Amino acid sequence: MELCSFLTLDSFITDPLTHEFMRKALLMSSLVAAVCGFLSSYLTLKGWALMGDAVSHSVMPGVVVAYALGLPFSLGAFIFGVGSVALIGFIKQKSRVKEDTVIGLVFTGFFALGIVLVSKIKSNIDLHSILFGSPLGISLSDVKQTIFICLLVVILLSIFRKDLMLYCFDPRHAKTVGINVFFLHYLLLTCLSLAAVVGLQSVGIILVVAMLITPGATAYLLTDKFDNMTVISVLSAIISSLIGIYVSFWFDLETGGSIVLAQTFIFLFAFLFAPRYGIFKLKKLFAGYK
Amino acid sequence: METINYQNFRIEAENICVDYNGKVALYDANLRLKPGQICGLVGMNGAGKTTFFNALTGFVNISKGKIRINGESVRSAQKDQTIAYVPQNEGIDSQFPVNVWDVVMMGRYGSMNIFRCPRESDVQAVKDAIERVDLTDHLSTPIGNLSGGQRKRTFLARAIAQRASILLLDEPFSGVDIRTEKLISELFIQFKNEGKTILLSTHDMIHVREFCDLVLLINKTVVAYGETSEVFTPENITTTFGGISPDFLFGPES
Numbered sequence: 001m002e003l004c005s006f007l008t009l010d011s012f013i014t015d016p017l018t019h020e021f022m023r024k025a026l027l028m029s030s031l032v033a034a035v036c037g038f039l040s041s042y043l044t045l046k047g048w049a050l051m052g053d054a055v056s057h058s059v060m061p062g063v064v065v066a067y068a069l070g071l072p073f074s075l076g077a078f079i080f081g082v083g084s085v086a087l088i089g090f091i092k093q094k095s096r097v098k099e100d101t102v103i104g105l106v107f108t109g110f111f112a113l114g115i116v117l118v119s120k121i122k123s124n125i126d127l128h129s130i131l132f133g134s135p136l137g138i139s140l141s142d143v144k145q146t147i148f149i150c151l152l153v154v155i156l157l158s159i160f161r162k163d164l165m166l167y168c169f170d171p172r173h174a175k176t177v178g179i180n181v182f183f184l185h186y187l188l189l190t191c192l193s194l195a196a197v198v199g200l201q202s203v204g205i206i207l208v209v210a211m212l213i214t215p216g217a218t219a220y221l222l223t224d225k226f227d228n229m230t231v232i233s234v235l236s237a238i239i240s241s242l243i244g245i246y247v248s249f250w251f252d253l254e255t256g257g258s259i260v261l262a263q264t265f266i267f268l269f270a271f272l273f274a275p276r277y278g279i280f281k282l283k284k285l286f287a288g289y290k
Numbered sequence: 291m292e293t294i295n296y297q298n299f300r301i302e303a304e305n306i307c308v309d310y311n312g313k314v315a316l317y318d319a320n321l322r323l324k325p326g327q328i329c330g331l332v333g334m335n336g337a338g339k340t341t342f343f344n345a346l347t348g349f350v351n352i353s354k355g356k357i358r359i360n361g362e363s364v365r366s367a368q369k370d371q372t373i374a375y376v377p378q379n380e381g382i383d384s385q386f387p388v389n390v391w392d393v394v395m396m397g398r399y400g401s402m403n404i405f406r407c408p409r410e411s412d413v414q415a416v417k418d419a420i421e422r423v424d425l426t427d428h429l430s431t432p433i434g435n436l437s438g439g440q441r442k443r444t445f446l447a448r449a450i451a452q453r454a455s456i457l458l459l460d461e462p463f464s465g466v467d468i469r470t471e472k473l474i475s476e477l478f479i480q481f482k483n484e485g486k487t488i489l490l491s492t493h494d495m496i497h498v499r500e501f502c503d504l505v506l507l508i509n510k511t512v513v514a515y516g517e518t519s520e521v522f523t524p525e526n527i528t529t530t531f532g533g534i535s536p537d538f539l540f541g542p543e544s
Contacts, residue, residue, distance in 0.1 A: 045386060093311060162406040166396055169386050176347040176375045177400030177452065178368035224432035226387045 016249045025135040028146060029202045029241040029259065033211065035150045037237030038157055039195045040216030041230045042188060046168040050100060051085070052212040054107035055189070056196035058084030060114025060205055063130060063197075068121045074145055074197045081193030082186075084110055111205075133204035133256035135245065146198050153191050153198075160187060165226055202241065203256035211237065214263040221267075221274040236266050299358070300325055300456055300487040301346065306355030308341050315341040317511050319355075323504070325455070325485040328478060330492055330502035330518070334531055337509045339491040343458050346489070347375050359456065367456075371400045374449030378460040379438050382445075389430045390444050394419055397451035419451035424473060439470030446477065457481065459490040463497050475501065498522060 016022040043052050059077035066076025084106055091102045118127050129137065138146075157164070166174045167184040175181050192212070199208040219232035244259030272279050301323040308316045316338035323329055331339050344350040346357065348364040359367035367373055374397070397419070398412040408416075420426055423443035433441055442462065449457050462474055478501055481488060489506075492498060498505055498518060505522050507513040507530040514526040528534065 045383075159405065162399065165388075166399060169388065170377065170382060170396070172344070172347065172349050172375055172377065172381075173396060173448070174399075175349050176368060176373055177371055177397075178365075179400065220387065224387050224434065225389070226392070229387050 012246070012250070016246060021136050022245070022249060024138060024143065025255070026242060026245055028138055028143060029135045029245055030238045031150050032146065032198045032202045033215075033237035033241035033259075034234050035153050036195050036199050036208075036211035037215040037234040038154065038230060039191055040212055040214070040237065041219060041226070041233045042157075042164055042168055042216075043192065043212055044216030044220055045165075046188070048188075048192070049209070049213045050103050052192060052196070053209040054084060054088065054103045055081045055192050056200065056205060056208040056212070057107040058110035059193065059196055059200070060111050060130065061117055062114075063200075064114050064117040064121060064125060067125050068117075072145055073142075074149055074194070077197040077200075078190075078193050080110060081196060082189060085189050129204070130200065131204050131206055132254060133200060133202050133207070135202045135255050135259075138201060142201060146201060149194050149198050153194050156187060156191055160184065161230075164188060203259050207256055207260045210260040210263055214260070214267050215240070218263070218267045218270045221270040221277045224276075237263070240266055298324060300327075300360055301489070302356075302358040302361075303346070304356045304358075306345055306352045306357060308338075308345050308350055309353050310350075314510065316345070316508075317354075319508065319512050321489075321506055321512075321515065323487045323489065325487055326482050327504055328482060328488040328490070328502050329504040329506055330498040331489055331506050331508065332492065332495075332498060332527075332530060333508040333513075337530070338511075339508065340460065342508065343375065343460060343489075343491070346456075346458060347373055368400075371452050372454055373456045373458060374452045374454035376442075376445045376449050376457065376459040376462060379441055379465055381460065382433075382441075384436075384441065385434050387432065389432050390420065390425055390436070390447075391416065391429045393433060393444050394447045394451050397448035400452070415451045415453065416447075419447040422450055422477070423447040437467065439466040442466050443470055443473065446474065455486055457486060457488045457490075459488065461492060462490050463492060463494055495522075495527070 017026075043049065059081045062076030062078070062080030063073045064076075066073040088099075088102050088106050091097065091106065092099050095102075097105075115127075118125055118130075126134070128134075163174070163179055163184055164187070166179065167181055167188070171181050174184070195212060196208050199211045203211055215233040215237040216229070218236050219229040222232050223229050240262035241259050243262040245255060247253060247262070248255040248258040270278065275281060299322050301321060303319060303321040306316065306319050307314070319338070319342060321329075331342060333339050341350065345352050346359070346364070348368055357364050359372055362370075394416045395408060395412070398408065398415060399406050402408065402412060420429065423446050425440060425443055425447065428436065428440065433444060436444065442465075446462075463471060466474070478488065490502070499522065502518050504516065505518045506515045507521065507526055509530050509532065513530045514521045
């Protein structure tokens, strides 16, 4: 790969598209990013970043067991994801240990179990691709599964979009007007587990939490309207994932890391220059020139 | 003893107890309110005021006792949009990306379809409610840019839009400007005439005398309950506040 080969923007973009695996990677990662970005608005507003981290790490043993038994990996991941949350709730209620400690304790425990299982179960599980993602090497059965999960999450979030927003904003009011907050709580957790499962293919278990919080945090700095926040979050997630994959292709970098790094840079840009909430409020800068 | 006709009471709480993981927050509490009554809920921090509200809205389950709202269960009261809760300003995330219109529209969610698509009648209810709290100029202002008083009025408008017959207000007068205070007191008179029942918690003793027909003094359980003129005595207040003299509580201004 020679640097001069992408001197024109045109070939920078089109060259990778000639490869089948790149087309697939770009498409799948964008889809996954969009889903995670959609969910991200809710998680950042609900303050569930740590919960996102916990669930995404806890799915590890589920993925390993599912692979070993020949089951869909999403099933195993889902069971362990929801299981970890239930366990966190149980330990918190039955002991005097503080919540953040319990969360940290449970998810590292699950994660460690996953790593031990990988070393024990004789199979062709690629630890590296679970930990760091492998969007370029995604198999056809994984593609089908991913598309199915993504559609499911998008449909669920779309139907309960406003209820979830109300649940994040004022659960007490939601309950008072007869909305089932118990259901919404577990709906959000279910979507979180599912998004973590598809997200880990793109960027791996370790970084998947970034997909679940960074786009939402970026959007939060850029708007005061919830609907706009969702749109911005989804767009920034898709753009980061495209940038990440292209950059990783041309410079031969780890793909998952590149995607997350692109998200981080977009966040930093918003942090510095967001019109209203940025450090150097862009509006004011422009106003100065008028 | 006379037989109780539940239909006469909007709120009927009988010997209710609430505990959180074995810690008792409220026990043997009773309350009966009729349409058009305004009742003040007075007690120290941690005396169970919020817990009482939570029990009435069904946000926490009671471990003992019985609650009837308009003669029905709390659950059907939720379905019927009977109770509206107006939170303390501190109780909500003011940085949440919603504007005045969005918040007031939330009052209609319970009676909308599953996608929460506003109908013409919902839009009208929201418009009317916002007009009544005098925020028509701030329809699309994010709640983060409102003053404390404006934010309080926004949540009052949500309760109005909900068309609830019972209003629970958590510290309605804390951190609000004179204009909002005046508007709230005018609304109280209107609510009373409409036959709504109001239960409000407050730290401010003056407001109790000014607005409340009845007062409920609590300290984990009911210390005293009845007509404000009879019950709101220095002795009762001192008992409620764990032996602190009312002179200290009322402050020099009163």
